[in-house]
Amino acid sequence: MSTDLPSLAFAGIGLMGLPMCRRLLAAGYPLTVWNRSPDKCDALVAAGARRAASPAELSRDADMVLLCLADTAVVREVVFGEAGIALGGRSGQLLIDLSSLEPGATREMAAELAALCGMAWLDAPVSGGTPGAEAGTLAIMVGGDVHDLHRAQPVLQVLGQRVTHMGAVGAGQxxxxxxxxxxxxxxxxxxxxxxxxxxxxxxxxxxxxxxxxxxxxxxxxxxxxxxxxxxxxxxxxxxxxxxxxxxxxxxxxxxxxxxxxxxxxxxxxxxxxxxxxxxxxxxxxxxxxxxxxxx
Known part of the structure; x- marks a missing residue:
């Protein structure tokens, strides 16, 4: 495994999150995972991932934190709730939100996260369903700073066949x-x-x-x-x-x-x-x- 690869963390091991995590592991990325129902992480732990006990622990040692969660309320709770990602976050880290959320709420949360701990935010929702997640052929539409996208590009290209920068934070949503x-x-x-x-x-x-x-x-x-x-x-x-x-x-x-x-x-x-x-x-x-x- 290459030591040059950034360490990744992933929250949300559902229909889409599970195959995406499998692809990241297969590509050699060090991966830590968290899910509200911990047993959903079992297959990934068996494949080499590390399990975190909380979102804060998930983000503590990761270069990039990826989310694939149900909706705006869940993302807000995982990022800003008790033992949330923001608690373990720091400047220089990058949050990549693959969920489908409200654009306005995304902009607000990105600004709040930057003010709290200095983490940058990319909204990068995906399209292609579980077949696309399994095959790595998702279409990924990204909002955020172009320099942050440049950092995330190799990771996103493991997941999708097309990554398009749509504009500032919220544009992906x-x-x-x-x-x-x-x-x-x-x-x-x-x-x-x-x-x-x-x-x-x-x-x-x-x-x-x-x-x-x-x-x-x-x-x-x-x-x-x-x-x-x-x-x-x-x-x-x-x-x-x-x-x-x-x-x-x-x-x-x-x-x-x-x-x-x-x-x-x-x-x-x-x-x-x-x-x-x-x-x-x-x-x-x-x-x-x-x-x-x-x-």
Missing amino acids: VTKACNQMIVACNALVIAEVIALAERSGVDTRLLAEALAGGFADSKPLQILAPQMASSTYQPIKWHVRTLLKDLDNAVKLSREQGAATPISGLAAQLMRLHASQGFLDQDPSTLVEQYRSKP
């Missing part, structure tokens, strides 16, 4: 909101399409193949349409709650900016309806159930 608006609205339309084709007697297992390469083609179509057609909802690759959270963030951002986003606003309400019917922690491929005839 704005870009991710735009990404999720497109993804969520696309998923809802694909669900309508599959249900309509079923009612019309079309073999929906052929739809993704039939539309491949045309203007209607997309990664969500190629992933979701076969799952919806066959009612294959396991294993869960992402969650309805994640799309709902991101849509709510996008609608909030649009209000703050005075921008009209009526389609995304409707998508948020349809996603919320689906979540309320027992699908909150299910895969978005279950959206088709909203449009199928009920017995």
Whole structure:
């Protein structure tokens, strides 16, 4: 293992965090991990990672601290809560937040962290789902100082095939909101399409193949349409709650900016309806159930 590699710390060993950590370990980075449920770190510890007892301990000896957490409130707690990252942080360290958060809150937290301990902040949300996390083909959209991104670039290139600097802190989160608006609205339309084709007697297992390469083609179509057609909802690759959270963030951002986003606003309400019917922690491929005839 090269001693020239920076030491990394990672908080949030979930659907995305676990495969990202595996890639970092495989690339030879010294890695310390923390998760609210410690047992989720077991596989990484067995592979060579060190387990931290708290976020403060996680950040104490790391050059860079990466986060992949559920939402703004969780990031705020992990960074600024009791025994949080800020307690163990110091000037010269870099926090890289791979989570999808509110842009305004990201800017506020970045300023607060810099004032408390001197740590710099990059918001670097990702797109590509668990397959992209496993293959290292994520799209990573970054907000922050260009010199901080230069430091983080080798690490991010282990995780993604495309790293794009979008501007100052918060710009990465704005870009991710735009990404999720497109993804969520696309998923809802694909669900309508599959249900309509079923009612019309079309073999929906052929739809993704039939539309491949045309203007209607997309990664969500190629992933979701076969799952919806066959009612294959396991294993869960992402969650309805994640799309709902991101849509709510996008609608909030649009209000703050005075921008009209009526389609995304409707998508948020349809996603919320689906979540309320027992699908909150299910895969978005279950959206088709909203449009199928009920017995």
